[in-house]
Amino acid sequence: SYELTQPPSVSVSPGQTARITCSGDALPRKYAYWFQQKSRQAPVLVIYEDTKRPSGIPERFFAFSSGTKAILSISGAQVDDEADYYCYSTDSSGNQWVFGGGTRLTVL
Amino acid sequence: QVTLRESGPALVKPTETLTLTCTFSGFSLTTNGMCVSWIRQPPGKALEWLARIDWDGDEYYNTSLKTRLTVSKDTSKNQVVLTMTNMDPADTATYYCARTRPYGSGPALDFWGQGTLVTVSS
Numbered sequence: 411s412y413e414l415t416q417p418p419s420v421s422v423s424p425g426q427t428a429r430i431t432c433s434g435d436a437l438p439r440k441y442a443y444w445f446q447q448k449s450r451q452a453p454v455l456v457i458y459e460d461t462k463r464p465s466g467i468p469e470r471f472f473a474f475s476s477g478t479k480a481i482l483s484i485s486g487a488q489v490d491d492e493a494d495y496y497c498y499s500t501d502s503s504g505n506q507w508v509f510g511g512g513t514r515l516t517v518l
Numbered sequence: 519q520v521t522l523r524e525s526g527p528a529l530v531k532p533t534e535t536l537t538l539t540c541t542f543s544g545f546s547l548t549t550n551g552m553c554v555s556w557i558r559q560p561p562g563k564a565l566e567w568l569a570r571i572d573w574d575g576d577e578y579y580n581t582s583l584k585t586r587l588t589v590s591k592d593t594s595k596n597q598v599v600l601t602m603t604n605m606d607p608a609d610t611a612t613y614y615c616a617r618t619r620p621y622g623s624g625p626a627l628d629f630w631g632q633g634t635l636v637t638v639s640s
């Protein structure tokens with residue numbers, strides 16, 4: 411079955427840029443989506459179709475795709491950005507959707 | 519404004535069938551391009567996509583769970599129902615429904631319910 415691979419954790423100091431990667435064999439051909447999930451809350455979509463931000467998501471959240479990797483970048487990281495971040499995409503068939511294992515972002 | 523709410527039993531016994539209902543407002547599943555997905559999250563673990571039903575009735579399932587899952591819709595009630603058979607303690611999770619769109623059609627999983635915790639235990 412198709413898998414998306416993320417690092418378990420990323421840690422940055424406030425004001426720095428956090429970068430979270432997501433690897434998957436179909437990513438050169440399929441969009442990646444990114445979700446932020448704070449403790450005990452439902453996930454929130456922060457990036458769709460590789461690079462697009464839904465309304466209300468700050469410009470500090472930036473993403474792109476390069477080969478088999480999708481990358482989420484959060485510039486000027488704030489304590490409020492601490493959360494689990496999940497990538498999401500589909501396999502080559504377009505009918506099976508998967509989440510990555512999640513990356514816990516710590517800002518301290 | 520778009521809202522979704524999951525409802526169903528908080529506790530089920532092993533081997534039983536789970537039935538969850540997603541009641542939504544602010545959009546219609548009769549609108550071209552509208553879909554609803556189910557996602558679950560075991561305590562302390564990652565999100566797992568389960569199934570999707572589309573405005574045109576197409577259904578998609580996680581292949582590893584396909585034999586146990588059924589998703590259906592009642593457009594007159596603005597509801598989507600997920601059934602999962604033969605429940606096991608490993609199915610203990612928070613179950614979410616979310617509005618979504620077909621691939622490449624814009625924001626996916628852009629609105630979520632608050633989730634409902636289902637515990638499987640005898």
